Amino acid sequence: MTTTTWLTRGLVSVAAVAAAVTVLVPDLLSGTAVMNGSARGTAWVVLLVAVPLLGLSLPGVTRGSRRALALATGAVAYLTYNAVMFAFATPFNPAFLLYVAMLSLSVWSLLGLVAHVRGLDVDATQVAPRWTGVYVLVVVALNTAAWLGVVVPATYADEPTAFLDGTGLTTNPVFVQDLAVWLPAMAWLGLALVRLRPDVVVLAAAGLTFWVVEAIGVAVDQWAGHLADPSSTVVSQAAVPGFAALAVVGTVPLLVVLRRVPAGLAPSGGARR
Template sequence: MTTVSITSREGSSQTPRQNRRNVLGDGLSPYVSGGALAVIAAPAAGLTVAFPSLLHGVAVSNGNVRGTAVALLAVGLPVLIVAMIGTSRGSTRAFVVWLGTLGYLIYQAVLLCFATPMNNLFLLYVAYLGMAVWSTVMLLRATDLRAFAARLSDAVPARGIAAAALILVVLNAAAWLWKIVPATFSSRPVSVLDGTGLVVNPVYVQDLAIWLPLLTVAAVACWRRESWGLLITAAMLALFILESISVSVDQWFGSHADPTSPVSSMSMTPVFAVIAAITAGLLAWFLRAVDGAPG
């Protein structure tokens, strides 16, 4: 992909608007890989929900995993399919959501692989993770950033979205480091994992090593109105929406599985639902400045 700056300053377009083309060309590879991902992820999540006896972790973690799988089936995969269909019809808004949904699906696949004790579904989880990663590679490979830039109006709220994204980064990082740093410098670092049954929390690893740094760099590029930064930041907002919904669901399942566990709390279900709604408002603000069909 080639980096394109859509404006030299706020509100001043440098990208020609005539002869606008779709962000994805006519190639079928992203659609084939996306369809294959759905075919693999559906049974991975479905069997996790249908056969709880396959899960061998502590009760609360088993509940969390089943909640994650429910969110995948009820929200993640339907959004993926709808976004793919919308993109095939020329919607750039659907393309942004497609990319963000792939990020979400990778996130959940990592949890199934690394936050779930080895079970009979392990190879299915690995296949799901691999296909999620390669689906993302295929989609990015087919992305035309110049076409994406041409589908943005001059009113795109680049700096507002970038600022909001950076606030999300700071709040998310602070929430994890508030727990991790004191534990790391204590005589018992593993205390941060008490009650989870985990050796290492893959949520901490993913967020601090991959997703939050990615969003930080993308938000800076978004502030500068670079097309790749705008795309990745918006896609990350879609990821945050889906992940907040997923956390809301897994907190309910986890607390229901073990009401005495401090790891999950029913009270966090509405909290993350609100976070999802706020983030959805930010994404909608951005998508208002994106053309939905070729001009």
């Protein structure tokens, strides 16, 4: 996993710099006040949560810890998600190439980590409780319903882009990547957990890690966006405690699944079932 290890190490550095620049450089962001505040909130979570989580997990991965591998993969998934947001939901600015580099390193690191996980030997006794899969499927269903509740009415509205008013965006990258990539992936993992498949336990732990960090991120970006423009309806201060609670609740299935992850790391290219 040498190439993937170097890619993830590079990602730690690039993501930290990109987030620090986004937070600290005055007048870097030229979007609406609320979106600038939201982007800075996300950058703080990248800098203080996701990057440290990835950096602290990598030594464990090299020592042979599957649990560290799950945490690292979840952190990279979060960075991939938000690299898309920096690259496509932030007006072009001098940090653009940093955002692109963060996105490139995130995508290729994630592909390498997932390929490595799928190549591990499977311990048939290591299965997670079915209720963890039910939890994943419920969250996927609620999230999908929430997004379609906006997208479907807008599709047939006289002004289909009205829901984007105040954002400065021409479309919503959250809807695109959630509906096209992340929610289907988590639905697959949820179904596999319900079916007691041992080969998805590491990836399920990674997915739940991603969700917990993302819940923290949404709580912070909603708070920061509201702070930047209290009059905006794009964000909601009322959503902050809800997403903070979701992060706490999501930690429970994450810890349960992590405990079912075998302690050792099998050589790459092991059996897959």
